Amino acid sequence: MxxxxxxxxxxxxxxxxxxxxGYKDIENKGYAGSSRKHSPNGQAVDTxxxxxxxxIQMFVMASDGTVLTCLPxxxxxxxxxxxxxxxxxxxxxxxxxxxxxxxxxxxxxxxxRQHLSQHTPAERKRSEMQHFDVAYExxxxxxxxxxxxxxxxxxxxxxxxxxxxxxxxVKTCDVIMHQRMASRPFVQYKDFDVxxxxxxxxxxxxxxxxxxxxxxxxxxxxxxxxxxxxxxPAAHPVKTQVKRQxxxxxxxxxxxxxxxxxx
Amino acid sequence: xxxxxxxxxLQSAFLAVSIAAxxxxxxxxxxxxxxxxxxxxxxxxxxxxxTNEITWSRDLDKVQQEAASQDKLILWVHMVGKLDxxx
Numbered sequence: 383m384x385x386x387x388x389x390x391x392x393x394x395x396x397x398x399x400x401x402x403x404g405y406k407d408i409e410n411k412g413y414a415g416s417s418r419k420h421s422p423n424g425q426a427v428d429t430x431x432x433x434x435x436x437x438i439q440m441f442v443m444a445s446d447g448t449v450l451t452c453l454p455x456x457x458x459x460x461x462x463x464x465x466x467x468x469x470x471x472x473x474x475x476x477x478x479x480x481x482x483x484x485x486x487x488x489x490x491x492x493x494x495r496q497h498l499s500q501h502t503p504a505e506r507k508r509s510e511m512q513h514f515d516v517a518y519e520x521x522x523x524x525x526x527x528x529x530x531x532x533x534x535x536x537x538x539x540x541x542x543x544x545x546x547x548x549x550x551x552v553k554t555c556d557v558i559m560h561q562r563m564a565s566r567p568f569v570q571y572k573d574f575d576v577x578x579x580x581x582x583x584x585x586x587x588x589x590x591x592x593x594x595x596x597x598x599x600x601x602x603x604x605x606x607x608x609x610x611x612x613x614x615p616a617a618h619p620v621k622t623q624v625k626r627q628x629x630x631x632x633x634x635x636x637x638x639x640x641x642x643x644x645x
Numbered sequence: 646x647x648x649x650x651x652x653x654x655l656q657s658a659f660l661a662v663s664i665a666a667x668x669x670x671x672x673x674x675x676x677x678x679x680x681x682x683x684x685x686x687x688x689x690x691x692x693x694x695x696t697n698e699i700t701w702s703r704d705l706d707k708v709q710q711e712a713a714s715q716d717k718l719i720l721w722v723h724m725v726g727k728l729d730x731x732x
Contacts, residue, residue, distance in 0.1 A: 383724070386683060389691035394699075397720060403701050404708040405722040414723075419731045423689035428681050437732075439723040445712035447705070447719075466720070473718060571705070576723070611732065612725040 383438055386426050387459035396466050401442075408439075409612055413577035415585040416612030429456050431509040432555020435580040437612060442469035444476050447571045451494075451563055454580040455555065461505050468497055476568055483568075490567035494560045501556055509554035515583025516552050520545050528561070529553050529582050558582060586614065696729045 387393055397403055408414040415436025420426070435454030442450045442465070450469040453462065475481065475489050501509075511519075511529065519527045524545070534551050553561075562579055683691070702708045705721060712719045726732030 383722075386688075386691070388722075389695040394695070398699050400717055401720045402708050402712040402715065402717050403699055403720045403722075404703060404705060405701055405724055405728050406703065406705070407725070407727055408723045409725050411723075414725050417725065417732075419726075421731055422692040422729060423685045425685055426683045426688045428683075437725045441719070441721040441723070443709075443712075443719040443721055445709055445717070445719065447709055450718070466718075469718060571721070 383456050386428050387457055387462055390459040392463040393459045393466070396463055401466070402445075411576075412613070413580065414613050416610055416614035417586065419609045419611045428458065430512060430555070431455070431457050431461055431505070432559060433512050433515075435555075435582055436585050439576060439580050441571060441574075442466060443571055444473050448476055448568050449566070449571055449574050450476065450568075452574070452576075452579060453559060454582075458505075458508050461501075461508060461556070464500075464505075468493075487567035491564040494564035498557060498560050505556060506554050509556040511552055511555055512583065518584040519552075519582060520547075527582070529558055555582075692729065701728055 388397070413436065415434065417434065417437055432453075432455045434456055438455055440453040440457065440462075442452070444450060450472040451465060453465055457465070472490060472493060475486055475493070478486070481489065516529075519529050524530065524542075529552060530547075531551055531553050534548050536548075540547075566574070566579070702711075708719055708721065711717075722728075724732060
């Protein structure tokens, strides 16, 4: 993200001139996903919009901390720029003194849905969900997930064993994003349910970038790359184990230590 | 008549090259568009530009104050890792 779309035009100039930027490392947050470690001078790829939603969430907020939009995962520079511009129009609604809160909320939701009609077929194509994320959704929560467009799935002909879905049965990530945002009008950042919002697909995301051949014919692999980062047992085994099993693990370790000392 | 025979091999070769180029170019183009790989050097330069030319704060309160005083919006990125380090 940092080496591709954030640092490329038209996003770079937009950020530099019209936004105040900041970031937060979510490595130890419960909602964070994981990936293999990548250094700033490792290789990168331009992937699909919305890929890796557990690992990156880009919030566009008003200066009072009101969330105007949130883009989960990677986003193509051109498409990201369009969403940044869209956020400005949402902010105009938020600060409009002529509208009450209900009117603002209704307008927010309507604008989120309307914006989808402005997405080009090319953007839709760039927003197709990664096949491993689709497989994860099918396997883990087919009946409850909002990533499936149920209007095109015929329950009479659908085979739940084969799980062959008709075309357009999986929503593109841009649709998921705007639909989820539409139900979260002008929420304060501190109240934003990041976990639910950014949850689709596999928690682990990696494109094996450093193993691909770059346009200059070379590949880069830095020291430390390949190891996991984020919520993955390989990234920080003790921490993750404690998260899963609670303090009992630490208690057991302490008891074992005391017993060993007595002996 | 003789000139026409001489010209034909050249025409055929030109036609073959044109067809090959016409078929190959869109394929190559679509492959590049599908998943271009940015080399480590390009990524390093891009990350350097991003972190040197734009101030990235890790203090949201400060970011909000700045945004209010400059009448700007905020881009606040959640990421696994550090902007200028491992991600």
